[in-house]
Every structure is written in structure tokens, then in C-alpha cells.
Amino acid sequence: MRILLVGAGGVGDAFAKIIARRSFYEHVVVSDYDLGRAERTIASIATRHGAETAARFTAAQIDASDPEVVARVAREHSVTHVMNAVEPKFVQSIFAGALAAGADYLDMAMSLSEPHPTEPHTETGIKLGDDQFEQAGDWETSGRLALVGMGVEPGLSDVFARYASDHLFSEIDELGTRDGANLVVRDEAGNEIFAPSFSIWTTIEECLNPPVIFEKDRGWFTTAPFSEPEVFDFPEGIGPVECVNVEHEEVLLMPRWLDAKRVTFKYGLGEEFIGVLRTLHLLGLDSVNPVRVRTADGPAMVAPRDVVAASLPDPATIGPRMTGKTCAGVWVTGLGTDGAPREVYLYHVSDNEWTMAEYDAQCVVWQTALNPAIALELLATGVWAGTGVLGPEAFDAKPYLDLMAAPEPAGYGQPWGLDERTPAAAS
């Protein structure tokens, strides 16, 4: 396996650092629009693991927005797998470039949605991933695999859902992905500051788009942003966090392979963050349409959302000033294999102090990057195999969770949790 990693930002950098400790692949090309960023990732691998390990990595410059450039770089390095670790707006170009180069493809976020033109808060328009699934025939014909949504959420959440479906439930009422954290970022003086741990650009995109929900009787439909607030109790000391519906890939992926009456995604944004996003929307500062602004060099046309992103600390740099844990998981309700009501929360927790110490990566991007590493290892060893455009739940979950939990060096040393909860009286 020869991997082309596209993007050496927070997640790409963490991915490279994770697989530097594995041996399932032959070579990795770390590419970025900014070559220096790719080189810094490899330099940090050299520092920690030595020149021999670093020799398995090559830096390259790439323009992820151009499918032909992606294909050319992939061909030049005889790449077998293209790993997309950049913003979702580049999904289509990298997806096309990988197929053109005859490589398999993985991403951690799917092609973007477009709201319904007249009924955005009740009906779906173009859904997340629609563009990719429309091209599934081309991938099947070529005998190539596009494994889409293979981060932590989507990704590990979909693996949990498949595991619950295969091993824990005979009938599922709801597959509810629930994400929450108790992360705090401080400035040099020790005061708490506002510093999202993931790209604010992407967070705005997913939180302000109409959330999508799946119901077996109704299909996919949407609601207004921040709908159905719910306090969810997260494990390992994180505790209760206010969660709201958010547009997310799981809702589009799980119903394609798994049988459930309802599929939802709720993000534990917390009240402060929800307030911030509401205000950005109220003021039009979430907009990607440029406005005319005066500058010292004359007028410029800038997208307000880009200015919001530029005003906040870079999520890749806040790791050393952050404390706390982040939790990703799926809350499943229904009937157990014995036919009795059952309710479980399957989850994985990532602790920032540990990821910083072990990988010099903050916990949210590290947890995202962990999962495509595991998936690639299963593909490299032939445990997972397939063609076409497939989600993580199309594959057997058991070997995945076993490889994740097994101690190093056999596995990734990342145990996961199963929280057995008391089912509500009537389901």
C-alpha cells in the first residue's frame, strides 16, 4: 500500500504521526498546498522516530482543488490509496483525481449539501454525499473502493452502529450519534478563551445548515438549526452537555446499510457555542459571500466566514493550552438480542493531555485521524475489502474494534466503552 495523504493540517499531521508507529504500508506521500507544512510534519516524525521511519514519508506540493493535479501526484508516486484530509469543499476534486489515477480513496467528510430551495427546514435539497453516491457505478466498474466518512464522526460512529446492529440488538429504534466534550482552552495568563477545537469554517457549515434526520416511515427530512435540544450525559467525567441536531454524514450513511426506525446526530455544542453560532448567523458573519471592506491597500472583497476563522486561534495550535476530554459515540435504543428493551451508548474518549504527550496532536484532530489509519490497516491486510462507494458500516465492525482496542504494537491501544443504560419505560 502506497498512500497519498492530501493535507497536512491538524488532522493530516496527526494521521501521519499515528501511522508512523505502524508498518502496514510501504510509503506515504504527505502533500499540502503549502509544501513547508508537509515538510514540518515529516520533520517532526524524524525527530520522534528517527530517520529510518521518516524515510517512509515524502513531502509533495499539491493543489487539492484540481482533480488533474491530484491524479498526477498520485500517479507520479504509484499511489494505491488517496487519503483526503482537507476541508470538505475539496471532496469532489480529490475524489475524481483518485479515480482517474486508479487509486482507492478515503475521506472523513462527504461532498457538501445544498439546502432545499423553498423548504430548507422541512425537506432535503442536495444531501451530504449525494454527489459521491451518484458516481458509485463508476467506482464499481473500475473495481476501485471509495470508503467515505471514515473519520471518528462519521467513521467510528458508523462502526459502532454496525456493531450494535450485528451483535447487540434484534430491532433498533434509534441510532443516535452523540458527541460531547469538556475541553477548555486558556490563554498565556491562564484565562479561559473562546477557541474551537475544530475548524470553525466547517463547524459553521455543519451547524448552520438545516440538520437532517432519517425516519424509516418518512425517509430523510430536515429541521431548523439547533432543533430538539437534549442534555446528554457523557461518560468518563465529561458529564451532561446540551446537544442539538446538526447536519452530519452518519444520518445519510447508516440507513443505506443498517435497519433502524430513526437515525439522528446531535452535537454537544453547549449553550455558549450555540449562542455564538446564532449570533454569527444573525449578523451574516457565517456568510461565504464576499462583502466589500476597506483596507490600508484599498477595498477588498472578503467572505465574513473567512474573517471569523482568521480571528480565532488556529485549532492546530491550541493543543498545549487545552485540557479535557472529547467523546464520540452512538446511543442505540431498541430491543436486545433477547427481545427485551435495551439502551446502550458505545463510545471512545480521547484525552488531550495524553494525545499531546504521545503524539503532539490535540485530542479532537487526533481522534479523527486515528480511524482512517485503522481502516487502511484493515484494507492493507485484506480483512476489509470492497468496491464502489461504501460507508464504514458496510464492513464488519468486530475486527475494526478489536484492532483499535488491542494493545500496541499489535493494535492501537485504544479501548472503547459500552455504557448499558436503563431503557425508558415505553420505547
Add this chain to the structure above:
Amino acid sequence: MRILLVGAGGVGDAFAKIIARRSFYEHVVVSDYDLGRAERTIASIATRHGAETAARFTAAQIDASDPEVVARVAREHSVTHVMNAVEPKFVQSIFAGALAAGADYLDMAMSLSEPHPTEPHTETGIKLGDDQFEQAGDWETSGRLALVGMGVEPGLSDVFARYASDHLFSEIDELGTRDGANLVVRDEAGNEIFAPSFSIWTTIEECLNPPVIFEKDRGWFTTAPFSEPEVFDFPEGIGPVECVNVEHEEVLLMPRWLDAKRVTFKYGLGEEFIGVLRTLHLLGLDSVNPVRVRTADGPAMVAPRDVVAASLPDPATIGPRMTGKTCAGVWVTGLGTDGAPREVYLYHVSDNEWTMAEYDAQCVVWQTALNPAIALELLATGVWAGTGVLGPEAFDAKPYLDLMAAPEPAGYGQPWGLDERTPAAAS
């Protein structure tokens, strides 16, 4: 009297429209950085009042940031009074330009403050107007008058305070300027939108700077932004509005001429607006320090606060879509002239439907522009006279309020209110 109006934005435009109906002056030069804007103001006067009235106005281009340009334009037109109607960051250059040209000067906001370098929330640094008052000697020596803070707040509020001091109270506990409104702006579809009725740039400046308070025993001191929230009941149907301390000129002006134990300014921002300002501050979007942002034409350095302003509707354009009233006034507590506890609220209310119909100007900018017109008329007729740097409370309030209240054409047809309130048990 020959007036140079600097700025034909919302307030400048309304000022020109107000004095188009008066005859106390000989000529007005309407100047703006954008000559077309000055010409549009005069064109609208021609449409409403005819060519003869419009002939008393001349348009000119000006760079308000350059004192020499201001002086040159003033000399070219033999100007006797320079009327500053632009953002407060231009106060110093226009103030200097007027003195250089040998003209008197009026403004509606004073030179800007700088927070205390180490104790911003308890001690004052450079205060509003400090820079102007330091130059008072030059104005006195030249025999010229700078009448500073002569809008509605500061301005009419200071006139009310002087009136209360001269005619209603023997001893004053607090001179508390209180500003509130029930304005609502709607989009074309009739939905309420977020659209501040005054420059967001200036609003951020005054609301996020540490509020200043005066106490006779302590002098001037500061607090944290949004301190001492209080629900104040505004008259004429506006009702209760949440008010907080805000940095404002009245607190710096009134104690120089009037005797009061405490001087405060509270702005009826309402909870939503306070939340918006807090969020802008939390995210650094109130900042005037440029950040690097990508644009279609390459990277640009833009000030986040300018992007916020550019993303919101121009306050000068929202008049037709706005309904409601705005109230400016001073709440005075102490002992009446009979020595008994007394509490009054002296106020003026401006109704947007009326100002739009009568002047084609939205009510907040119209109410601001009304007051320098009255002051100039009192200076033109010799009822008010003085030299040096003086606030509105340095002049007799009675003729001002009489001219304001008298029906047109003798006066401005703007009655003011005196709300007698029940004093608290112990003052």
C-alpha cells in the same frame, strides 16, 4: 454664519435637511470624502424645498483626516463654523483644521479614549475629550469657540442636566443619562432582522470600552463593560428596557460645569444586543487590528470590526423598514428647590414614522442632527456665546429648550417631557 458641514452620512444628511427649513445662516458647504454623497443630500433638499433653498448649499469634497485640507476648504468658503458630522476618529483632525482656519467648531462626539494600560476596569486612562480639553487654552487665546458633544447624547442630555440643575433641584444626587428605544427593523418579507440604527463601528467602540462613572468623592473611574444592569422604564409606550453602563461623553462633560454626587450613562441596549456585543468581543471580531484573510485576489489585511460593519445593513438605509421610537433623556435624583426628595426624567422622543415622513431620515440620526441645528441657531442669534472648549451645559438651557419646543416656524416644534417620578425611600 457660514457653516462647513463635514460628512454627509446619516447624521450629516439629516442635519442639512433640518436646517434647510431654517433661515439663521447665510450658507452651508456640505462636504464628504465621497462628493456624490454630498451632492445627493443637496439634490434631495432641492426636490423637497426648491432651487432657491438648495442654492444656499454647496457640495465639496473633503478628506476629514487631514487638518490642512479641512482648514483649506473652510478658508475657501469663508466659513465661520465647522460642523463635524463624521466618525469620532476624525475629531482631532477636524478640530485642528477649524482652529487653523479661524472658525468656531461643533461636534457630537469627542476625541477618543484609551483604556488604562494595567487597570482598565477600575481606572481611567486617556478619557473621552481629554485631547480636546488640553487644547482649550489655544481656543481661548484665539477667541474661538469649540462646542463639543452637541448632538442628542451627548448634547440634549447635557442641556437637560443644566436645566435640572438651574430650575428643578437644590442638590443633585445623580445625573443619569438613560437612552432607550423600541425600534424594530424588518426585511422585505416582514421578518424582524438585526440592524442597529446607529453605526455599529461606533457602538462597538462605546460599548466595549470600559464604562466611565463620576463620583464627587472619587472623581472619574471605570468598570467592566455592561456593568450595573438596570431595567429603566421609558415613556411614550417604549416601556422597560435593560440598560447597562457605557462609556459616554456626558460623564466627562457634566461634572466640569454642574454639581452632582454621581454622573452615569446607561444605554438601553436590550439583552439581545448585549449578547451580540459580548460575542463579537469573545471572538475578537470587535478588533480594529487587521487579520490576514484569503480573497479571490490574494491575501488581504482586514480589520474584523470593518467586516462586521460591512455585513450589516447601512443604518442610513434602514429608515423605511424601521418602526418605533427612540428616547433620549436624563434621570435626575436629589432634593428639589423646596428641599424635598425629588426624582425626574427629562426626555425627548423621536418617532421613526414621523421623521421619515417629514425629513426622509431615520429617527436616531435625525434626533442626533436636530440638536447642533438648535445650538447653531442660538449662536447665530447671539443668545449663546462663549470662547474656549465648552460643553452644552456651559450655556443657559432655558432658551435652548424653548426654541426646541416652540412650534415652527419660530421654533423646531419638538416638545420635550418632564416625568415626575416617586423618589426612592432613602436617597
